[in-house]
Amino acid sequence: MTSTYRSTNTQGSVPGQPRRRPPVPKVADIVRAVTASEPKVRITAYDGSAIGPADAAITLNVASERGLSYLLTAPGDLGMARAYVTGDLEVGGVHPGDPYEALRQLATGLQLRIPAAGEALRLVRGLGWERLRPPPPPPQESVPAWRRALHGLRHAKSRDAEAIHHHYDVSNRFYEMVLGPSMTYTCAVYRSESDSLEQAQANKYDLVAGKLALKPGQRLLDVGCGWGGMVRHAAREYGVRALGVTLSKEQAQWAQAAIEREGLGHLAEVRYLDYRDAPLEHFDAVSSIGLTEHIGLRNYPSYFRSLRDRLKPGGRLLNHCITRAHSRTSRKPAAFIDRYVFPDGELAAPGRLVTEMHDAAFEVQHEENLRLHYALTLAGWNRNLVEHWDACVDEVGLGTARVWGLYMAGSRLAFERNEIQLHQILGTKTTREGVSSYPLRPDWTA
Missing domain, CATH: 3.40.50.150 (Vaccinia Virus protein VP39)
Structure with missing residues (x-):
């Protein structure tokens, strides 16, 4: 019996031909997706994209694909720390020995939000699932708590x-x-x-x-x-x-x-x-x-x-x-x-x-x-x-x-x-x- 099922082509591809991959989103697109408003700091990236005031005193530059992977695979302070420690996230306008002003502006001028499921899925498909494979952490990082258990119970x-x-x-x-x-x-x-x-x-x-x-x-x-x-x-x-x-x-x-x-x-x-x-x-x-x-x-x-x-x-x-x-x-x-x-x-x-x-x-x-x-x-x-x-x-x-x-x-x-x-x-x-x-x-x- 011949099947009457016919696939729906949501990407505009011709039946029988490989489905086209969605366009690769820029780092600035990702920032827009996870922030509630325009950031007060300037964020640039290795892909040439940018977001935020051009004359901002504090700048963040996602300098490599590895840096982006750090940020995506450990959202929040851990991912930013990994990228910063390795040099994959460059902070301008402050001395690396005292990035206080950058942290203060991020705390007050970067309002994060969780993107809708569909929006997040489109971003991930565009980036490629391999981007969600965590890069090795910097050598300064301690092992996670479950591995510390090899040294005994907590506070032994x-x-x-x-x-x-x-x-x-x-x-x-x-x-x-x-x-x-x-x-x-x-x-x-x-x-x-x-x-x-x-x-x-x-x-x-x-x-x-x-x-x-x-x-x-x-x-x-x-x-x-x-x-x-x-x-x-x-x-x-x-x-x-x-x-x-x-x-x-x-x-x-x-x-x-x-x-x-x-x-x-x-x-x-x-x-x-x-x-x-x-x-x-x-x-x-x-x-x-x-x-x-x-x-x-x-x-x-x-x-x-x-x-x-x-x-x-x-x-x-x-x-x-x-x-x-x-x-x-x-x-x-x-x-x-x-x-x-x-x-x-x-x-x-x-x-x-x-x-x-x-x-x-x-x-x-x-x-x-x-x-x-x-x-x-x-x-x-x-x-x-x-x-x-x-x-x-x-x-x-x-x-x-x-x-x-x-x-x-x-x-x-x-x-x-x-x-x-x-x-x-x-x-x-x-x-x-x-x-x-x-x-x-x-x-x-x-």
Whole structure:
């Protein structure tokens, strides 16, 4: 029997001849399809197309087909980061060490939309399905979470050590140029916006020391101590016997050398050690400055109990960490941060931290938000990266230097826009009899 079915030729081709492929869309066509209005930045591409104001101060150039594939196969921050790190997305009008202004304009002047299914299908057919095959990611990118599981469960000691190594063991020399002489990689405290970065970091350490009521002869444990900034400051300025622990071997080596160089060996020490293995001695105070982001929310109960168990009765804990601005947002960072900056990082809302400290038998005495201080701190780090750009590129390579410029500028914008915050929470190990050693009013100056 002869079939009566006859195909419908939607492309205008002659029956029996190959169907014509739809015209290949330009990059500008794709931008129009995924944006709600004309972008305020100028976007150009390798195919000669362009969209946006010709006189825009900020320009984006999709320099290659690979760059377009990065953007298409990982829409959002991850795809843009991949293309930017490899040089397939060129940003004009800003220095690569501080692309803050470009990110700010993209955040406010590029309104994205999801194209209709039919429109998206036509674009993909025109581009070719092979365009949706992801190119290999840049070497700076960490493996996805499912592959990290090969190093153990999330926040197991071995996996945490690998995550810390990815971020902190980049190069001590690189960090010296970006962080400045304090070698402090946490939020500073500005008495005014005219404070230098170094002065603001000293202000932060004095604020922590004041909240902990540090005095000569006391013992301080600083968990996640980095390059030993708090340890050295407490020993030098307050006569405190301080022990710092870090999961970064390079940090520990640098910090211990700095302690000896500054003649503080009789008071200070930094060990390459997981905080869970810190000595079970009774300390007068514990500081945790920038560690909580790495330990995982499900580990909060054991984390705070561990710190409590290392305190004397009446001792104080100061917990300083980045937090979510809203409980309804994801506890996990965006894809770029997870893959390039803080693998396995997790953020809590400040209320969760207060609750966990409270449930671990700390009496919460004080809390404050230093959100805008971190924006100023990041701006300072970006300035240092710009100032030492050539040396930083020589030290770690162009791709890694771009990662850091992008990460710090993006984080600055997130703090300014109240997408993330920075909270310090002070608690005491109050006795069963209600003795906390905490005065009627705070005994430090802001």
